[in-house]
Amino acid sequence: MNSAETSTDVPHVVICTTGGTITASTATDGAVVAGDSDAVTEAMLDELRAVLPGGVRVSARPVLDGDSSTFGPAEWDLLVAAVTDVLADPSVTGVVISHGTDSLEESAIALDLHHSDPRPVALTGAQLPADHPEADGPANLLDAVLLAADPVSRGLGVLVVLGRAILQARGVRKWHTTDPVAFARNSPEQPVEDLPPELERPVLDGRARFADVRVDVVACPPGSDAAALRACVDAGARGLVLEGSGSGNLPPLVADAVAELTDDRPDIVVVAGTRVPRGEATATYGGRGGGAELASRGVVPAGYLRSGQARVLLAALLSVAEAGVTASDDERAATATAVRRQWSRYHLYS
Structure with missing residues (x-):
């Protein structure tokens, strides 16, 4: 992923959509199934634009549309290519990826290993489908967009944003099947005062396939x-x-x-x-x-x-x-x- 210098005067966040529970719906038998992701995404974008601070612009780019339990190496390659392509545009402030939670931890590290650009990439999703009366997807998406638009997020690499938690990609894993705070990060337990001001986050020397x-x-x-x-x-x-x-x-x-x-x-x-x-x-x-x-x-x-x-x-x-x-x-x-x-x-x- 490139290291383009970007302007943050007009924040522009691109949401790469991949399906998952965040755009799923509940069938008559109670099973959660993939729905019309494009329609759900458009509805979520309308909701976002109604509550985002003035000046933050969002747009969507479909990349995948499926249950993330079906994702694997080919999908990681596709995601890395898509984010690289989005960040080739210097007007983009940050990227959000809406993603199923089942394999989000794999996609997060695959992206982070390639991400040398200072602009943030935030992965988010949902534990409840879009038609649930307490759906958590819209709030998670809003948090991820606000994070991706904020200059304070630059240089932190790929982030996972779910249930009001913000976690760096390496060491993150899904820790609960249903809890809104779906992810935790396994990492060294260091006192805050001992943490360096900037964490070293080495990226690969080339593009993995x-x-x-x-x-x-x-x-x-x-x-x-x-x-x-x-x-x-x-x-x-x-x-x-x-x-x-x-x-x-x-x-x-x-x-x-x-x-x-x-x-x-x-x-x-x-x-x-x-x-x-x-x-x-x-x-x-x-x-x-x-x-x-x-x-x-x-x-x-x-x-x-x-x-x-x-x-x-x-x-x-x-x-x-x-x-x-x-x-x-x-x-x-x-x-x-x-x-x-x-x-x-x-x-x-x-």
């Missing part, structure tokens, strides 16, 4: 074996995110398979995360399957990212690192080594 790289998430609960891991490798995974327990520890049978994999396939990057909602996955424990033992074999601790965002970051790093690389084993192994070294720089703000 998510659809070109397969990265799989494998749940590894206590007592599990390596059948799922081996199936993902056989399917062509270039990276694996293993969701273990504790601070990133794996069951013995999975750990044995990982040991074999790191010896036989050094071109595959393995990241060890955790099912625990808060805190950091680290190389702490020794022994069979412990994080320290895994790290000694080249397995990367996921840090503060959980499996969804870790998958996106790993795919992005592999895609950029492999640009122009041939399919030779030696080159792919060298690329994998480079990705392992880069991980800690990108996984969360330093």
Whole structure:
């Protein structure tokens, strides 16, 4: 995404629409289903213009129209391209993306990894459909537009705005299925006075092509074996995110398979995360399957990212690192080594 100098004299916020609950409606059987997104968006725009401060201009750009649980690498590529295109216009002050909440955390980090422009990009959505008597979408959209139009938001990267909460993209995850405050951020617990005035937020050196790289998430609960891991490798995974327990520890049978994999396939990057909602996955424990033992074999601790965002970051790093690389084993192994070294720089703000 470019770094165009922009004028903020007349704030202009572009809303990129992708569907989701914010434009959905309730069927006669009680199920929430996609509705006429264009019509709902136009109605929301009319409501916005009636309450926005004078001088704030909004326009809409349809990008996708679906339940975000159906989104994946191809949709992340499309969103990155759409936001890049919108920000090519220097008259745009900021971007809002209305998005389903199911995969919002993946889209947020995919965008943030590319976003070097100081202008804000805010993702928002809803927990209740548009026709609900207490629909939260209009208020969330208003908050996101006001944030995107405000100069104070410049330089903060991609933000998630829902239920009056404002969260930076890396480390964010959906924490509740129905609560209006749908998202929380897993990050280092630092006293406010210790935070730097400007957080370092490194972006990728090139454009990732998510659809070109397969990265799989494998749940590894206590007592599990390596059948799922081996199936993902056989399917062509270039990276694996293993969701273990504790601070990133794996069951013995999975750990044995990982040991074999790191010896036989050094071109595959393995990241060890955790099912625990808060805190950091680290190389702490020794022994069979412990994080320290895994790290000694080249397995990367996921840090503060959980499996969804870790998958996106790993795919992005592999895609950029492999640009122009041939399919030779030696080159792919060298690329994998480079990705392992880069991980800690990108996984969360330093």
